[in-house]
Amino acid sequence: MGKISDSFKEQLREKGYKLTVQRQAVLDVISEHEGEHMSSEEIYENVKKTYPDIGLATVYRTLILLNQLGLIYKIDFDDGRSRYELNREKEDHRHHHLICTECGLVEEVEEDLLESLENQIFENKGFIVKDHKVKFYGICKKCGESMKSEK
Amino acid sequence: MGKISDSFKEQLREKGYKLTVQRQAVLDVISEHEGEHMSSEEIYENVKKTYPDIGLATVYRTLILLNQLGLIYKIDFDDGRSRYELNREKEDHRHHHLICTECGLVEEVEEDLLESLENQIFENKGFIVKDHKVKFYGICKKCGESMKSEK
DNA sequence: ATTCATGCAAATCGTTTGCAACCCA
DNA sequence: TGGGTTGCAAACGATTTGCATGAAT
Numbered sequence: 001m002g003k004i005s006d007s008f009k010e011q012l013r014e015k016g017y018k019l020t021v022q023r024q025a026v027l028d029v030i031s032e033h034e035g036e037h038m039s040s041e042e043i044y045e046n047v048k049k050t051y052p053d054i055g056l057a058t059v060y061r062t063l064i065l066l067n068q069l070g071l072i073y074k075i076d077f078d079d080g081r082s083r084y085e086l087n088r089e090k091e092d093h094r095h096h097h098l099i100c101t102e103c104g105l106v107e108e109v110e111e112d113l114l115e116s117l118e119n120q121i122f123e124n125k126g127f128i129v130k131d132h133k134v135k136f137y138g139i140c141k142k143c144g145e146s147m148k149s150e151k
Numbered sequence: 152m153g154k155i156s157d158s159f160k161e162q163l164r165e166k167g168y169k170l171t172v173q174r175q176a177v178l179d180v181i182s183e184h185e186g187e188h189m190s191s192e193e194i195y196e197n198v199k200k201t202y203p204d205i206g207l208a209t210v211y212r213t214l215i216l217l218n219q220l221g222l223i224y225k226i227d228f229d230d231g232r233s234r235y236e237l238n239r240e241k242e243d244h245r246h247h248h249l250i251c252t253e254c255g256l257v258e259e260v261e262e263d264l265l266e267s268l269e270n271q272i273f274e275n276k277g278f279i280v281k282d283h284k285v286k287f288y289g290i291c292k293k294c295g296e297s298m299k300s301e302k
Numbered sequence: 303a304t305t306c307a308t309g310c311a312a313a314t315c316g317t318t319t320g321c322a323a324c325c326c327a
Numbered sequence: 328t329g330g331g332t333t334g335c336a337a338a339c340g341a342t343t344t345g346c347a348t349g350a351a352t
Contacts, residue, residue, distance in 0.1 A: 018306060018351050040341080055309040060342060076227060080317090081341065098278045107276060113268045118287070121260055126292030127249045135284045136269070141277030169326050169331060191316080206334040211317060231342085232316060 011069050025051045026062040030072055030086050037075060037083040037106060075133070077106060094132065100140035102147075107140065162220050176202045177213040181223055181237050188226060188234040188257060226284070228257060245283065251291035253298075258291065 008027060012019050029046045030038065038046070044059045063084060066072045072084045077099060093112035099105075118129040139147070159178060163170050180197045181189065189197070195210040214235055217223045223235045228250060244263035250256075269280040290298070 013352095016306085020307065020351070022308075053309080057310080057343075058308055061307080074229075076229075078227075098272065098276065098280075100278070101281070107278065109272055109276070111268065111271060111275075113271070117262065117264045120262060120264070121249065121287065124262075125249065125258060125260070126295065127251070127258065127287070128290040128295055129249075129287045130252070130289040132288065133284075133286045136272065136278070136280045137283065138281040139279045144277065144279055164327095167331080171326070171332065173333075204334080208318075208335080209333055212332085215318095 008069075008071065011071075015069075017065070021051065022047075022054050022058050023062050023065070025054065026059055027066060027071065030066075030084060034086055034088075035108065037077070037085055039081045039083050041081070043084065077135075096134040096136060098136045098138065098140070100143055101137050102139055102143035105140050105142075109136075159220075159222065162222075166220075168216070172202065173198075173205050173209050174213050174216070176205065177210055178217060178222065181217075181235060185237055185239075186259065188228070188236055190232045190234050192232070194235065228286075247285040247287060249287045249289065249291070251294055252288050253290055253294035256291050256293075260287075 005024070005027075008024075009019055012023075025047045026043060028050075029043055033046070040056075040060055040063060043063070044054070044056050047054050047059060063072070063074075063082075067074050067084070071087055073087055073094070075083045075085060075097065077083060077097075093114075095112070096109045098107040098109060100107075114132060114134070118132075121127050121129055156175070156178075159175075160170050163174075176198045177194060179201075180194055184197070191207075191211055191214060194214070195205070195207050198205050198210060214223070214225075214233075218225050218235070222238055224238055224245070226234045226236060226248065228234060228248075244265075246263070247260045249258040249260060251258075265283060265285070269283075272278050272280055
Protein backbone atom coordinates (compact mmCIF):
# COMPACT_ATOMS: atom_id res chain seq x y z
CA MET A 1 0.00 0.00 0.00
CA GLY A 2 2.84 2.35 0.88
CA LYS A 3 4.70 2.96 -2.35
CA ILE A 4 1.72 3.11 -4.62
CA SER A 5 -0.21 5.47 -2.39
CA ASP A 6 2.67 7.86 -2.02
CA SER A 7 3.42 8.33 -5.68
CA PHE A 8 -0.31 8.42 -6.31
CA LYS A 9 -0.73 11.24 -3.81
CA GLU A 10 2.10 13.19 -5.37
CA GLN A 11 0.81 12.77 -8.88
CA LEU A 12 -2.62 13.95 -7.87
CA ARG A 13 -1.31 17.03 -6.09
CA GLU A 14 0.91 17.86 -9.03
CA LYS A 15 -2.07 18.11 -11.34
CA GLY A 16 -4.40 19.77 -8.88
CA TYR A 17 -6.54 16.72 -8.23
CA LYS A 18 -7.72 15.66 -4.82
CA LEU A 19 -7.02 12.46 -2.98
CA THR A 20 -10.35 10.95 -2.04
CA VAL A 21 -11.29 7.76 -0.27
CA GLN A 22 -12.98 6.57 -3.45
CA ARG A 23 -9.89 7.00 -5.60
CA GLN A 24 -7.79 5.19 -3.03
CA ALA A 25 -10.31 2.40 -2.84
CA VAL A 26 -10.41 1.90 -6.61
CA LEU A 27 -6.64 1.82 -6.89
CA ASP A 28 -6.43 -0.57 -3.95
CA VAL A 29 -8.86 -3.00 -5.53
CA ILE A 30 -6.92 -3.04 -8.77
CA SER A 31 -3.67 -3.55 -6.86
CA GLU A 32 -5.10 -6.42 -4.90
CA HIS A 33 -6.20 -8.25 -8.03
CA GLU A 34 -3.05 -8.31 -10.11
CA GLY A 35 -3.27 -10.39 -13.23
CA GLU A 36 -7.07 -10.49 -13.24
CA HIS A 37 -7.93 -7.96 -15.94
CA MET A 38 -11.02 -6.73 -14.14
CA SER A 39 -13.80 -4.88 -15.91
CA SER A 40 -15.20 -1.58 -14.65
CA GLU A 41 -18.24 -3.37 -13.29
CA GLU A 42 -16.11 -5.95 -11.47
CA ILE A 43 -13.99 -3.22 -9.95
CA TYR A 44 -17.17 -1.44 -8.88
CA GLU A 45 -18.55 -4.56 -7.22
CA ASN A 46 -15.29 -5.11 -5.39
CA VAL A 47 -14.93 -1.54 -4.19
CA LYS A 48 -18.45 -1.72 -2.79
CA LYS A 49 -17.31 -4.38 -0.34
CA THR A 50 -15.22 -1.87 1.56
CA TYR A 51 -17.00 1.30 0.46
CA PRO A 52 -20.66 0.46 -0.19
CA ASP A 53 -21.75 4.00 -1.02
CA ILE A 54 -19.52 4.45 -4.06
CA GLY A 55 -21.29 5.16 -7.33
CA LEU A 56 -20.55 3.43 -10.60
CA ALA A 57 -19.92 6.78 -12.28
CA THR A 58 -17.19 7.53 -9.78
CA VAL A 59 -15.50 4.28 -10.62
CA TYR A 60 -15.63 5.10 -14.31
CA ARG A 61 -14.27 8.60 -13.68
CA THR A 62 -11.52 7.25 -11.49
CA LEU A 63 -10.49 4.66 -14.06
CA ILE A 64 -10.16 7.37 -16.69
CA LEU A 65 -8.03 9.39 -14.29
CA LEU A 66 -5.78 6.50 -13.27
CA ASN A 67 -5.31 5.62 -16.91
CA GLN A 68 -4.30 9.19 -17.74
CA LEU A 69 -1.83 9.19 -14.87
CA GLY A 70 -0.35 5.99 -16.26
CA LEU A 71 -1.01 4.06 -13.06
CA ILE A 72 -3.22 1.55 -14.81
CA TYR A 73 -3.57 0.27 -18.36
CA LYS A 74 -6.77 -0.15 -20.26
CA ILE A 75 -7.03 -3.42 -22.14
CA ASP A 76 -9.62 -4.71 -24.54
CA PHE A 77 -10.40 -8.37 -25.02
CA ASP A 78 -13.15 -7.83 -27.58
CA ASP A 79 -15.94 -8.72 -25.22
CA GLY A 80 -17.55 -5.31 -25.28
CA ARG A 81 -16.18 -4.00 -22.02
CA SER A 82 -12.93 -2.34 -21.03
CA ARG A 83 -10.64 -4.03 -18.60
CA TYR A 84 -7.82 -2.67 -16.52
CA GLU A 85 -4.57 -3.80 -15.03
CA LEU A 86 -1.99 -2.24 -12.79
CA ASN A 87 1.02 -0.71 -14.47
CA ARG A 88 3.86 -2.67 -12.95
CA GLU A 89 6.59 -0.12 -13.23
CA LYS A 90 9.32 -2.67 -12.59
CA GLU A 91 8.80 -3.90 -16.11
CA ASP A 92 10.64 -1.71 -18.55
CA HIS A 93 8.29 -2.82 -21.28
CA ARG A 94 4.69 -3.74 -21.43
CA HIS A 95 3.77 -7.40 -21.50
CA HIS A 96 1.57 -9.03 -24.09
CA HIS A 97 -1.61 -11.06 -23.82
CA LEU A 98 -2.38 -14.48 -25.19
CA ILE A 99 -6.06 -15.07 -25.77
CA CYS A 100 -7.29 -18.62 -26.28
CA THR A 101 -10.01 -18.68 -28.91
CA GLU A 102 -11.30 -22.00 -27.56
CA CYS A 103 -11.78 -21.38 -23.86
CA GLY A 104 -11.24 -17.64 -23.51
CA LEU A 105 -8.27 -18.00 -21.17
CA VAL A 106 -6.00 -14.96 -21.04
CA GLU A 107 -2.33 -15.48 -20.27
CA GLU A 108 0.51 -13.02 -20.13
CA VAL A 109 3.88 -13.06 -21.84
CA GLU A 110 6.59 -11.13 -20.14
CA GLU A 111 8.96 -11.33 -23.07
CA ASP A 112 8.75 -8.25 -25.18
CA LEU A 113 11.11 -8.69 -28.12
CA LEU A 114 9.63 -5.86 -30.10
CA GLU A 115 12.63 -3.59 -29.89
CA SER A 116 14.09 -4.51 -33.25
CA LEU A 117 10.70 -4.09 -34.90
CA GLU A 118 10.28 -0.72 -33.23
CA ASN A 119 13.70 0.39 -34.40
CA GLN A 120 12.91 -0.73 -37.89
CA ILE A 121 9.67 1.26 -37.80
CA PHE A 122 11.62 4.36 -36.89
CA GLU A 123 14.16 3.77 -39.65
CA ASN A 124 11.51 3.21 -42.30
CA LYS A 125 8.72 5.53 -41.29
CA GLY A 126 10.22 8.07 -38.90
CA PHE A 127 7.57 7.01 -36.39
CA ILE A 128 8.78 7.08 -32.78
CA VAL A 129 7.15 4.22 -30.88
CA LYS A 130 6.31 5.06 -27.28
CA ASP A 131 3.97 2.22 -26.43
CA HIS A 132 2.32 -0.81 -27.90
CA LYS A 133 -0.60 -3.12 -27.41
CA VAL A 134 -0.12 -6.67 -28.58
CA LYS A 135 -2.63 -9.49 -28.48
CA PHE A 136 -2.01 -13.01 -29.71
CA TYR A 137 -4.95 -15.24 -30.54
CA GLY A 138 -4.64 -19.00 -30.65
CA ILE A 139 -4.96 -22.27 -28.80
CA CYS A 140 -3.74 -22.55 -25.23
CA LYS A 141 -1.81 -25.53 -23.97
CA LYS A 142 -4.75 -27.18 -22.26
CA CYS A 143 -7.10 -26.83 -25.23
CA GLY A 144 -4.38 -28.01 -27.60
CA GLU A 145 -3.91 -31.13 -25.53
CA SER A 146 -7.59 -31.94 -25.20
CA MET A 147 -7.99 -31.51 -28.96
CA LYS A 148 -5.22 -34.00 -29.51
CA SER A 149 -6.65 -36.61 -27.17
CA GLU A 150 -10.11 -36.33 -28.69
CA LYS A 151 -8.88 -37.56 -32.04
CA MET B 152 -14.40 -6.85 -58.63
CA GLY B 153 -14.02 -10.23 -60.26
CA LYS B 154 -11.86 -12.22 -57.93
CA ILE B 155 -13.35 -10.98 -54.73
CA SER B 156 -16.93 -11.53 -55.83
CA ASP B 157 -16.25 -15.04 -57.03
CA SER B 158 -14.61 -16.33 -53.89
CA PHE B 159 -17.21 -14.44 -51.89
CA LYS B 160 -20.01 -16.19 -53.76
CA GLU B 161 -18.41 -19.56 -53.20
CA GLN B 162 -17.86 -19.00 -49.52
CA LEU B 163 -21.45 -17.95 -49.03
CA ARG B 164 -22.81 -20.95 -50.87
CA GLU B 165 -20.56 -23.27 -48.93
CA LYS B 166 -22.11 -22.17 -45.64
CA GLY B 167 -25.66 -21.92 -46.89
CA TYR B 168 -25.77 -18.14 -46.98
CA LYS B 169 -27.28 -16.14 -49.79
CA LEU B 170 -25.65 -13.61 -52.03
CA THR B 171 -27.65 -10.42 -51.78
CA VAL B 172 -27.22 -7.01 -53.35
CA GLN B 173 -26.67 -5.56 -49.91
CA ARG B 174 -23.84 -7.93 -49.06
CA GLN B 175 -22.16 -7.23 -52.38
CA ALA B 176 -22.55 -3.50 -51.87
CA VAL B 177 -20.98 -3.57 -48.41
CA LEU B 178 -18.03 -5.64 -49.59
CA ASP B 179 -17.59 -3.37 -52.61
CA VAL B 180 -17.47 -0.25 -50.47
CA ILE B 181 -14.82 -1.75 -48.22
CA SER B 182 -12.81 -2.87 -51.26
CA GLU B 183 -12.97 0.56 -52.82
CA HIS B 184 -11.63 2.22 -49.70
CA GLU B 185 -8.50 0.23 -48.97
CA GLY B 186 -6.36 1.64 -46.21
CA GLU B 187 -9.13 3.81 -44.79
CA HIS B 188 -10.20 1.81 -41.74
CA MET B 189 -13.84 2.78 -42.10
CA SER B 190 -16.30 2.56 -39.23
CA SER B 191 -19.66 0.79 -39.54
CA GLU B 192 -21.40 4.13 -39.82
CA GLU B 193 -19.05 5.33 -42.56
CA ILE B 194 -19.55 2.13 -44.49
CA TYR B 195 -23.30 2.55 -44.10
CA GLU B 196 -23.18 6.13 -45.42
CA ASN B 197 -21.13 5.03 -48.40
CA VAL B 198 -23.29 2.08 -49.27
CA LYS B 199 -26.33 4.35 -49.24
CA LYS B 200 -24.89 6.27 -52.18
CA THR B 201 -25.44 3.31 -54.48
CA TYR B 202 -28.13 1.53 -52.48
CA PRO B 203 -30.14 4.16 -50.58
CA ASP B 204 -32.62 1.73 -49.04
CA ILE B 205 -30.12 -0.29 -47.05
CA GLY B 206 -30.64 -0.35 -43.30
CA LEU B 207 -27.93 0.21 -40.75
CA ALA B 208 -28.73 -3.12 -39.11
CA THR B 209 -28.03 -4.91 -42.37
CA VAL B 210 -24.64 -3.28 -42.56
CA TYR B 211 -23.86 -4.41 -39.02
CA ARG B 212 -25.03 -7.93 -39.76
CA THR B 213 -23.03 -8.05 -42.96
CA LEU B 214 -19.88 -6.85 -41.24
CA ILE B 215 -20.20 -9.61 -38.68
CA LEU B 216 -20.63 -12.13 -41.49
CA LEU B 217 -17.70 -10.85 -43.56
CA ASN B 218 -15.55 -10.88 -40.47
CA GLN B 219 -16.50 -14.48 -39.73
CA LEU B 220 -15.70 -15.48 -43.29
CA GLY B 221 -12.30 -13.85 -42.89
CA LEU B 222 -12.87 -11.47 -45.79
CA ILE B 223 -12.45 -8.42 -43.58
CA TYR B 224 -10.74 -7.68 -40.29
CA LYS B 225 -12.17 -5.81 -37.38
CA ILE B 226 -9.84 -3.25 -35.89
CA ASP B 227 -10.16 -1.07 -32.84
CA PHE B 228 -8.51 2.31 -32.47
CA ASP B 229 -9.95 3.05 -29.02
CA ASP B 230 -12.40 5.63 -30.26
CA GLY B 231 -15.45 3.70 -29.22
CA ARG B 232 -16.36 2.29 -32.60
CA SER B 233 -15.24 -0.74 -34.57
CA ARG B 234 -13.48 -0.27 -37.85
CA TYR B 235 -12.89 -2.68 -40.69
CA GLU B 236 -10.37 -3.32 -43.40
CA LEU B 237 -10.15 -5.73 -46.28
CA ASN B 238 -8.17 -8.89 -45.70
CA ARG B 239 -5.54 -8.66 -48.38
CA GLU B 240 -4.86 -12.32 -48.87
CA LYS B 241 -1.61 -11.70 -50.72
CA GLU B 242 -0.03 -10.89 -47.39
CA ASP B 243 0.97 -14.05 -45.59
CA HIS B 244 0.82 -12.20 -42.31
CA ARG B 245 -1.26 -9.45 -40.92
CA HIS B 246 0.15 -5.96 -40.91
CA HIS B 247 0.38 -3.70 -37.87
CA HIS B 248 -0.93 -0.24 -37.17
CA LEU B 249 0.94 2.83 -36.02
CA ILE B 250 -1.24 5.30 -34.18
CA CYS B 251 0.04 8.83 -33.64
CA THR B 252 -0.96 10.09 -30.22
CA GLU B 253 -0.54 13.69 -31.35
CA CYS B 254 -2.62 13.91 -34.52
CA GLY B 255 -4.46 10.61 -34.63
CA LEU B 256 -2.91 9.51 -37.92
CA VAL B 257 -3.01 5.78 -38.54
CA GLU B 258 -0.29 4.24 -40.69
CA GLU B 259 0.39 0.66 -41.56
CA VAL B 260 3.53 -1.44 -41.24
CA GLU B 261 3.83 -4.31 -43.61
CA GLU B 262 6.74 -5.90 -41.82
CA ASP B 263 5.61 -8.55 -39.45
CA LEU B 264 8.67 -9.91 -37.65
CA LEU B 265 6.71 -11.61 -34.96
CA GLU B 266 7.58 -15.13 -35.96
CA SER B 267 10.42 -15.59 -33.51
CA LEU B 268 8.30 -14.22 -30.70
CA GLU B 269 5.46 -16.53 -31.66
CA ASN B 270 7.80 -19.49 -31.73
CA GLN B 271 9.15 -18.55 -28.34
CA ILE B 272 5.62 -18.33 -27.00
CA PHE B 273 4.96 -21.87 -28.15
CA GLU B 274 8.21 -23.12 -26.61
CA ASN B 275 7.56 -21.48 -23.25
CA LYS B 276 3.82 -21.69 -22.89
CA GLY B 277 2.61 -24.34 -25.32
CA PHE B 278 0.31 -21.70 -26.78
CA ILE B 279 -0.18 -22.00 -30.54
CA VAL B 280 -0.47 -18.53 -32.04
CA LYS B 281 -2.92 -18.32 -34.93
CA ASP B 282 -3.33 -14.58 -35.24
CA HIS B 283 -2.31 -11.34 -33.63
CA LYS B 284 -3.35 -7.75 -33.29
CA VAL B 285 -0.55 -5.26 -32.82
CA LYS B 286 -0.84 -1.53 -32.31
CA PHE B 287 2.05 0.85 -31.81
CA TYR B 288 1.44 4.21 -30.21
CA GLY B 289 3.82 7.10 -30.66
CA ILE B 290 4.76 10.19 -32.63
CA CYS B 291 4.48 10.19 -36.41
CA LYS B 292 7.13 11.69 -38.63
CA LYS B 293 5.27 14.92 -39.29
CA CYS B 294 4.43 15.57 -35.65
CA GLY B 295 7.98 14.71 -34.60
CA GLU B 296 9.33 17.25 -37.04
CA SER B 297 6.96 20.04 -36.08
CA MET B 298 7.78 19.43 -32.42
CA LYS B 299 11.45 19.82 -33.23
CA SER B 300 11.01 23.05 -35.19
CA GLU B 301 8.87 24.59 -32.45
CA LYS B 302 11.72 24.49 -29.99
C1' DA C 303 -14.07 29.34 1.58
C1' DT C 304 -13.13 27.60 -2.71
C1' DT C 305 -12.72 24.21 -5.80
C1' DC C 306 -12.94 19.88 -7.07
C1' DA C 307 -15.34 15.23 -6.51
C1' DT C 308 -19.34 12.47 -5.64
C1' DG C 309 -23.84 10.01 -6.27
C1' DC C 310 -27.85 9.74 -8.63
C1' DA C 311 -30.53 9.48 -12.57
C1' DA C 312 -31.06 10.64 -17.10
C1' DA C 313 -28.88 10.81 -21.47
C1' DT C 314 -25.67 8.96 -25.13
C1' DC C 315 -24.15 6.09 -28.51
C1' DG C 316 -22.61 2.05 -30.79
C1' DT C 317 -24.50 -2.23 -31.58
C1' DT C 318 -28.04 -6.00 -31.34
C1' DT C 319 -32.52 -8.03 -31.79
C1' DG C 320 -37.70 -9.16 -32.70
C1' DC C 321 -40.63 -9.37 -36.27
C1' DA C 322 -43.35 -8.99 -40.47
C1' DA C 323 -42.42 -8.36 -45.23
C1' DC C 324 -39.31 -9.82 -48.83
C1' DC C 325 -36.22 -12.15 -51.98
C1' DC C 326 -32.54 -15.40 -53.47
C1' DA C 327 -31.78 -20.34 -54.54
C1' DT D 328 -41.98 -22.71 -52.34
C1' DG D 329 -39.21 -21.90 -48.16
C1' DG D 330 -35.68 -20.52 -45.38
C1' DG D 331 -32.37 -17.16 -45.15
C1' DT D 332 -32.46 -11.73 -45.28
C1' DT D 333 -33.93 -7.23 -44.88
C1' DG D 334 -35.60 -2.75 -42.83
C1' DC D 335 -37.62 -0.74 -39.18
C1' DA D 336 -38.03 0.38 -34.61
C1' DA D 337 -37.42 -0.92 -30.16
C1' DA D 338 -34.15 -2.88 -26.89
C1' DC D 339 -29.55 -3.22 -24.94
C1' DG D 340 -25.49 -2.41 -22.39
C1' DA D 341 -21.43 0.02 -21.51
C1' DT D 342 -20.07 4.48 -20.64
C1' DT D 343 -20.84 9.56 -20.03
C1' DT D 344 -22.89 13.64 -18.28
C1' DG D 345 -25.79 17.39 -15.70
C1' DC D 346 -26.57 18.86 -11.46
C1' DA D 347 -27.18 19.61 -6.63
C1' DT D 348 -24.76 18.02 -2.55
C1' DG D 349 -20.59 16.95 -0.07
C1' DA D 350 -15.68 16.67 0.91
C1' DA D 351 -10.66 17.90 0.44
C1' DT D 352 -7.24 21.51 0.57
